Amino acid sequence: MSIFQDFVTHYGYFAVFLFLALGIFGLPMPDEFVIVFTGYLSSSGLLNFTGAMTIAILGVFIGTLVTYTIGKQVGRPIVERFGKWIGLSEKRVLRVERWFSRYGSWTVTLGFFVPGMRHFVCCFSGMSGMAVKRYMLFSSLGTTVSGIICISLGYLFGWPF
Template identity: 90%
Template sequence: MSVLQDFVTQYGVYAVFLFLALGIFGLPMPDEFVIVFTGYLSSVGLLTIVNAMIIAILGVFIGTLVTYTIGKKVGRPIIERFGKWVGLSEKRVSRVERWFSRYGSWTVTLGFFVPGMRHFVCCFSGMSGMAVKRYMLFSSLGTTLSGIICITLGYMFGWPFN
């Protein structure tokens, strides 16, 4: 985490935005850790809490839009080609797509509260054909709520929740 702290010290909110926008892919580290750590960095004065929340929410939201777009454009062909290697059979993919046609909107929102889940939810939202405006609405709701909670936890309790 010292790398993140060094980047934030040097580049401020731009570093947080970049780490969180890329964090949706797990690069350079999972965004769940980065967003809580951002709250901690606010508590020690490297960022203001308001700027941290705004930048963190925007960073995660942009990352989820990119993942949604990847899912929409190339998700299905990638799953068809490589899915069998990771246990994603055609039957499982069809089941997930049916799930998204029924409950996809709320799955997007609630997926932000399950570590690691948001990565798959964003991609499968695009693959399932969810309308981009609908996706943006429910994604922004999940991003905002989870962002406020995670940053507040990092701010109040420190890293790693002393």
């Protein structure tokens, strides 16, 4: 986390935004760690709590929107070509698409509370054809609530808990 702290010291809120927007892809580090650490940096006085929360939530939301778009544009061909190597058979993909047609909206929101799940949920939301406005509504709800919780935990309890 010292890399992140160095970037925040140098680039401020832009670093938080960039790490979280890229964190949805797991680059350069998982966003779950970054968002909690952002809360800690707020408690240490390096960042303003309200500003950090706003930028962090915006960064995660933009990252999820990019992942949704990738899923919508190229997700299906990529899964058809490379899915078998990671256990995504056509049968599993169809099952996930049926799941999203029934419960996709709430899956998007609740996916923000399961580490690692939001990465797949965003992509499969796009692949399943979920309307972008609907996706944005439920994604922003999940992003906001989970962001408030994670940043507050980092702020209140420090790093690591």
